[in-house]
Amino acid sequence: MKKKWLAMVLTGVMAFGLCACGKEAPVTEEAAGQTAEGQTAEETSDKAAAAEEGKAAQAGDGESYGKILFIQTHNNNSFMSYMGEMFEQVAAENGFECTHLTSDSNEATQIDQIEQGVASKEYVGIIVDCTGEGVTQGFKEAKEAGLYVMTLHEGVTDNTYVDGIVACSLAETGYQHIKLEVDELGDSFNLAIVNGSEGHGATVAIREGYDRALEEFPNINVVFDGAGNWNAEDAMQLTGSWFSSGTKIDGIVCMNDGMATGVRQVMKDNGVLGTIPIYSNDCEQDTLKAVEAGEQSGSFDMNALAQCEAAINMMKTFVTGGTPEETEIYVDPLLVTVDNLEEYRASHGGY
DSSP: OOOEEEOOOOTTOOOOOOOOOSSTTTTOTTTOOOOOOOOOHHHHHHHHHHHHHOOSOOOTTSOOOOEEEEEESOOOSHHHHHHHHHHHHHHHHTTOEEEEEEOTTOHHHHHHHHHHHHHHTOOSEEEEOOSSGGGHHHHHHHHHTTOEEEEESBOOSOOTTOSEEEEEOHHHHHHHHHHHHHHHHOSOOEEEEEEOSTTOHHHHHHHHHHHHHHHHOTTOEEEEEEEOTTSHHHHHHHHHHHHHTTOOOOEEEESSHHHHHHHHHHHHHTTOTTTSOEEEESOOHHHHHHHHTTSOOEEEEOOHHHHHHHHHHHHHHHHTTOOOSOSEEEEOOEEEOTTTHHHHHHHTTTO
């Protein structure tokens, strides 16, 4: 499968090198499997006919490319809500009518949504932010029905029935978390790592970046390393015991903002909030406020707009009978610090 890194950065956002991903949706370059085989002439004809049926969506050039189904894992945080909004906007701007569904992080629900979409015979393609590996059965049914299948943001390991992959490099965020700590603290310090839930695809991907950085900077002493299970409560319980142990902690990295929120509360309770650099992912509103207040060093945004643009452009190429230059695209995350916070907020609707 062809691969491409798509760099989309804000003015003033730190640029950094690209690297191989871990799960990257669940996205690792190594884990990304074989993409779907070429379409038969009959399938191509069926897709062209379906594209002609969707006349509601009008692109800037007046062309209409049919109806697509976008299924999101959930939209219960600001990043996922923003991604959903951006997807609908970019789809409409590019001549697609879009049905946008969410699965409430339930794999069975998402499989059912895929199957219902296939049965409706309304769509030229589906784009899925995957809840888990089980959705591949739905992908198989979609391919057999002649639809184009793509994954966005979170994908699957088995890409046999997937035509295209678009994601953000989670592994790169992990590497940069620790590299930024090194920039602030030097290459010899005590580090605490708050992981997501054990075995989760995003945990594996980000951890790959952590491990790469730790190999590069062998003098970093990892004094604590545990699972915060993606939520503030578990992260508070985990790190509360760390701080009460008396062991010195110089820097902290968290795999998401939800856990960072809990860690910041523990730091506040121990009188060290704002004195220890902490980096995380997602750019949640509470974390952005903490960055503004000097209570957190930074957070990475998963570059929703760049992901959506890449996915829609690839789908347009498919439905118009073309061959994308790349069928596997990873976009750079965006680092948000106090230096570019206001610019970031302005470009993301003020939040």
